[in-house]
Amino acid sequence: MALFGKGKGGGLMNVIRCDEEDYMVWKWRPLGQDVNSTSRENSIRYGSSLRVKDGEVAVFVYKSKDGPLQDFIEGPFDQTIKTANFPVLASIVGMAFGGESPFQAEIYFINLAGNNQLRFAVPFFDVFDPRLPDHGIPMAVRGTITFNITDYKNFIKLNRLINFDHERFRGQIKDALSKYVKGVVMNIPQELGMPVVQMERQILTINERVEAYLKPRIENDFGVNLKGFDIAALDIDKDSPYYEELRELTAGNTAKTINAQTDLGIRNMQDTQRINLANMEESLRIQREEMQRAQRLQTESNFMGAHSLDQQTEVLKTGAQSLGQMGAMNMSGDGNSMNPAGMMTGMMMGGAVGQQMAGMMQNMGQQMQGAMNTPPPMPSVQYLVSINGAQSGPFNLQELKMMAQSGQITRQTYVWKQGMANWDFAGNVAELASIFAPPAPGTPPPPPMP
Template sequence: MALFGKLKAGGFMDEIRCDEPSYLIWKWHPNGSQTGDNNRENAIRWGSSLRVKEGEVAVFVYNQKNGVMQDFIKGPCDQILKTENLPVLASVVGLAYEGGTPFQAEVYFINMARVIQVPFAVPFFDLYDPRFLDFGVPTAVRGKLTFNIADYREFIKLHRLTNFDLNAFQTQIRDAVSRYVKGVVANAPAEKNIPVVQIERDIPRINELIEADVKSRFENDFGVNITAIDINAIEVDKSSEGYIQLKSVTQDIAAATVQAQSEVNIKNLHDQQKINAENMEETMRIQREEAQYAQRKETESSHFAAYQLEKQAEVGIAGANALGQMGINGGTEMSGGGGLNPAGMMAGMAMGGAIGQNMAGMMNNMMGGVQQLTQQGTTPPPVVTTMYHVAVNGQATGPFDMATLSPMILAGTLTKETLIWKQGMENWVAAGTVQELQSLFNVGTTPIPPVPPTL
């Protein structure tokens, strides 16, 4: 069943509506009623019409023995009032009131659409920097608070509509916001690390802190919705002794900090420059050595044949010297009869001479080949020479070519029973069994005459 019937022309006693151009809370009075005459002032007759505009809420308040009861009608609404269809009224009004007897109810209109702005000002109070609590700086705050009623049920719980006065309510709002703003600003230097001498430059941040703190408080304490808080100015009394002293101290500290930081920066710069110079010197040294090494290798590559000849000559000369020394040592050993070993001496000398001659021939041939290659600009394939290793006193010597083995045979240090080996052989074999060496053993030799005995 509907709360109200359709609006009909005529047949109603009163028209319940609010025509105030600007209001927050407004109480309706019947036509002809006088303030203070509660029976007539609050008497509502059956058949009256109710008109509630968009953004308004009509509140019917019934005072009963068991407490205050309320009915809420949100706009828009334009209907004829039927007492039996008001939910609360149906339970508190007896049958004797049906059919036109007035019932007692207070009607209030709440403007949900109105936005109210309240200017506020926090008078000068001492603001302290947590680092220098001896210097209080007089500071004042000015701004504007904007709010509206979002939850009318919660608003009614917190305020008595009967005695509601907008001016008194705005005064309460102004006092509260001044108190809240003062608390936020006073704690900002310590909690948010905002220097007192620079606080007037940080209004946007202070504004955000105040909005976060005040919004929830006003919802809980006054039942209103804060739409905006605008801090117009934070005034610091710069002529006060506290400000002058604090400014002097902070300037000295700032100057000392800047100087210390500058010294640190200069030292870091010098250290970095020193490190860079050392790194540059080391880098240049490495690059120089690498360039010299690359140049040396490039030179060796460009004259590879001469470089190879040089190294081979060094190896050959060292081998010849070692082999000649071995012959000398063998020649100086005493025989079983206490005499010298001429055969060993001659063999060592022969082998050393043969290797020397062989190396000299190799060097002459290689030098001639290098000159010829230099003139022709081409590199011929290497000449394949068979090289043999000879076992001497259980040790491998060589390798030796055919030209070196021939004088060794003549000296008697290489016989048919001497073990030799060349690349491709599986094991050491007697020299006489090698076919290409048989021609060296068949050459006739003149026996060495015996050495006459020493007298």
């Protein structure tokens, strides 16, 4: 905003500032004057006030015999125009009028605000589904670009000091933006092998790829810093003659995929149950065989003594028969005479054998009596345990007690043994109650008041 007079000495400018809201570069000029006016109403006197807000820079362009000169004043700035603030003025304006001589200058304000947003829309273009390569489906892309100007001197070199608004910038980047968006979006169905009607599921991937192409081009060729590129929507033309055909094809394949995944899941669950059951049956079979083997070994140990006695008895009987035959032998050669020495030897050997057999029978009786008095071993109780969803065991009571003490199992751990109808919590099995420590009692009552 500016107030000025029309004296011959040039306009008296009270305030030079920019009140525009949506701009990138804005040229200051007196009210009612054309943007390229060079009339004396554009002349500026010393003492005029210049206001530059935070987030913008003012550029003074002076005419001199050596060509245009520039001063850059970054905001915040609110001072009067003096040679102390604008050193370049001393080489342009003479001091013949005591510092009151007007001077000609063009003043531009450049917007350095952190976030300039520009909405964009790429109109419908054909995208081809891999399953229908000859049927293009029209698609449009909408979104927002967020940018700012950081290197304003480079921006001036690339774009010149002219009025520059968002629409002008949109026109500059329109072709580059359209090219990169189309190039990425059209290739996504083929590269990712996905239906066109499901492309919005990959909107983040599409966004990243377009931004990777667009950012260096925007920054190097147009002089702005691209802070963000955001695709808001991928719009399919649902009035296209191929849209319904493609949607039905995709829905049919999706249903088939879901059904196939469901069938596979059911088969996997059935296989898992079958394997678990087979493992359980095998564990129980091994357990039964081990128990039967232990009982058989115990029985064989009990009757080993009887078997040994039978064997020794047979040996002694054979020895007695041999001695008897020796006693009957005729030592004189006369068949009618007896052999006294042989008879005495047989009687002595028979007594010894008898004593030995008696001792053996006595020992055997004691062993048999001890075996009969020894109770058979108690059958070992074996439980299967479910730990973290996996079956473990079998474990006997002593092993389960150690597991409970170490915290591997609790009252809420599932257990099962042969004879139980189903798996149940260990705390619900009476036989296992003793392996768990009783719960701690509650807080003791407070002491009685004195």
